[in-house]
Amino acid sequence: EAQVTQNPRYLITVTGKKLTVTCSQNMNHEYMSWYRQDPGLGLRQIYYSMNVEVTDKGDVPEGYKVSRKEKRNFPLILESPSPNQTSLYFCASIQTRGNTEAFFGQGTRLTVV
Amino acid sequence: QQQVKQSPQSLIVQKGGISIINCAYENTAFDYFPWYQQFPGKGPALLIAIRPDVSEKKEGRFTISFNKSAKQFSLHIMDSQPGDSATYFCAASMNNFNKFYFGSGTKLNVKP
Numbered sequence: 001e002a003q004v005t006q007n008p009r010y011l012i013t014v015t016g017k018k019l020t021v022t023c024s025q026n027m028n029h030e031y032m033s034w035y036r037q038d039p040g041l042g043l044r045q046i047y048y049s050m051n052v053e054v055t056d057k058g059d060v061p062e063g064y065k066v067s068r069k070e071k072r073n074f075p076l077i078l079e080s081p082s083p084n085q086t087s088l089y090f091c092a093s094i095q096t097r098g099n100t101e102a103f104f105g106q107g108t109r110l111t112v113v
Numbered sequence: 114q115q116q117v118k119q120s121p122q123s124l125i126v127q128k129g130g131i132s133i134i135n136c137a138y139e140n141t142a143f144d145y146f147p148w149y150q151q152f153p154g155k156g157p158a159l160l161i162a163i164r165p166d167v168s169e170k171k172e173g174r175f176t177i178s179f180n181k182s183a184k185q186f187s188l189h190i191m192d193s194q195p196g197d198s199a200t201y202f203c204a205a206s207m208n209n210f211n212k213f214y215f216g217s218g219t220k221l222n223v224k225p
Binding site: 004033035040041042043044045048058090092099100101102104105106107 | 115117119122145147149154155156157158159162202206212213215216217218
């Protein structure tokens with residue numbers, strides 16, 4: 001079954017404590033992306049990756065880092081989280097052969113206090 | 114500046130009615146326009162998509178209407194059902210798969 005798996009699903013943390021949200025896909029897609037979802041703003045892209053070791057900033061990259069050491073994994077790193085990073089985060093893996101489609105994970109709800 | 118503008122923010126429709134959600138864009142380089150459906154606690158999932166070489170695409174009760182000259186596209190849900198209650202996002206992308214620009218979302222509530 002085609003899957004994008006994010007962990008954890010829920011996370012409450014304190015300001016400044018480094019955290020990582022993991023994302024893994026089993027579809028052998030080259031393109032992956034991170035989004036944050038906030039009320040009234042839809043989904044905004046944080047970072048994307050076109051392949052292993054190839055990443056670039058999206059629209060709201062400040063305060064985030066990513067890495068792509070393997071094709072299946074694309075972790076999102078918050079080095080020093082702040083309350084304005086409280087949000088719902090989605091990882092997406094993008095099918096580009098045949099019909100273009102973004103497959104989303106279940107989401108990670110992050111609260112920074 | 115939001116690249117894709119979506120309206121309305123919320124929508125209440127009676128069972129059996131037609132739900133219509135509208136989106137507008139500015140960038141004429143966009144060439145792929147998907148609609149995503151999101152249920153509470155889940156990630157968005159592709160519902161239907163269109164490319165600008167056609168003016169309409171229908172899949173079951175879901176239809177996308179596309180007006181290239183007006184730079185607008187809309188989702189029509191015919192015979193709306195309570196199970197259609199979800200948040201709907203329109204999106205647009207260019208031919209490079211790097212980025213999808215999403216609208217702000219429409220929360221649809223279909224009343225029994």
